[in-house]
Amino acid sequence: MNQPLIDCQNLETAFAKSLNRPILDQISCTINRGEFVALLGLNGAGKSTLLRSLVGLVPINNGNIYINGVAMSKQTLPKIRSDMAMLFQGGGLIRQLTAIENVLCGCLACKTPWQTLLGFPKNDRRRALEILDRFGLKDKAYQKTAQLSGGQQQRVAIARALIQSPQILLADEPTTGLDVIASRQLMETLSELHSVNGMTIVTVLHDLAMAEKYAQRAIVLDAGRVIYDGSSSKVQAVFSDLNAV
Ligand SMILES: Nc1ncnc2c1ncn2[C@@H]1O[C@H](COP(=O)(O)OP(=O)(O)OP(=O)(O)O)[C@@H](O)[C@H]1O
Numbered sequence: 198m199n200q201p202l203i204d205c206q207n208l209e210t211a212f213a214k215s216l217n218r219p220i221l222d223q224i225s226c227t228i229n230r231g232e233f234v235a236l237l238g239l240n241g242a243g244k245s246t247l248l249r250s251l252v253g254l255v256p257i258n259n260g261n262i263y264i265n266g267v268a269m270s271k272q273t274l275p276k277i278r279s280d281m282a283m284l285f286q287g288g289g290l291i292r293q294l295t296a297i298e299n300v301l302c303g304c305l306a307c308k309t310p311w312q313t314l315l316g317f318p319k320n321d322r323r324r325a326l327e328i329l330d331r332f333g334l335k336d337k338a339y340q341k342t343a344q345l346s347g348g349q350q351q352r353v354a355i356a357r358a359l360i361q362s363p364q365i366l367l368a369d370e371p372t373t374g375l376d377v378i379a380s381r382q383l384m385e386t387l388s389e390l391h392s393v394n395g396m397t398i399v400t401v402l403h404d405l406a407m408a409e410k411y412a413q414r415a416i417v418l419d420a421g422r423v424i425y426d427g428s429s430s431k432v433q434a435v436f437s438d439l440n441a442v
């Protein structure tokens with residue numbers, strides 16, 4: 198049997214006093230190589246916390262995370278992170294830096310502190326420009342990201358995520374703040390990365406129609422637990438039940 202690419206077993210985070218429960222409560226799910234999964238749920242359900250835990254940004258009290266068969270630990274985290282890229286809710290760009298500098302920041306996870314002191318080699322710069330070009334942003338490469346539109350900033354964030362050629366792309370509400378056309382373009386880009394480049398994609402979405410259209414599978418969280426894991430075509434019914442509660 199194929200080993201799952203992402204395997205969460207009974208994940209439990211710290212107890213949150215305000216919630217009177219752990220933020221993530223006994224989450225178990227596996228994601229296979231090449232899947233496109235929508236992570237859904239109401240505000241505060243735990244979606245961002247789950248994504249962040251997959252890149253080691255959230256302390257785990259109980260349970261295990263395996264990425265490509267490797268158990269997450271302090272020792273394995275650098276290797277695990279080099280296989281994954283994360284698009285943070287709100288973009289997470291450094292606004293004072295130019296587009297190309299932000300994209301180059303995506304290389305930092307794979308470098309030693311000494312290498313970072315030496316600056317970015319020509320190869321990295323060439324690749325950053327190629328990726329920006331792929332997203333129609335070559336002419337914006339040397340502009341501060343604060344001066345770019347929301348859609349352009351989101352494409353810079355994707356370029357930054359892609360520069361290390363990750364196997365897995367985790368995206369937290371990548372279409373937030375984008376207009377209808379820019380949202381569709383962004384989802385088409387994710388879809389192409391999935392179908393052409395074979396990337397495994399897990400993305401938080403609030404738009405159920407988009408989840409149905411682009412993701413084959415949906416995982417729905419509620420109050421820190423998985424309440425649905427299956428075909429994305431059934432999510433409307435899952436949310437109707439949630440509303441009825
Ligand atoms: N560091 C923290 N300490 C205490 N509670 C936290 C912390 N981080 C998140 N929470 C709480 O955990 C719950 C889940 O937060 P999370 O950001 O994962 O939700 P989400 O599903 O991404 O929501 P949204 O759709 O609004 O982005 C929320 O109730 C939040 O207030």
Ligand SMILES: [Mg+2]
Nearest residue numbers: 244245246286
């Ligand atoms: Mg969130």
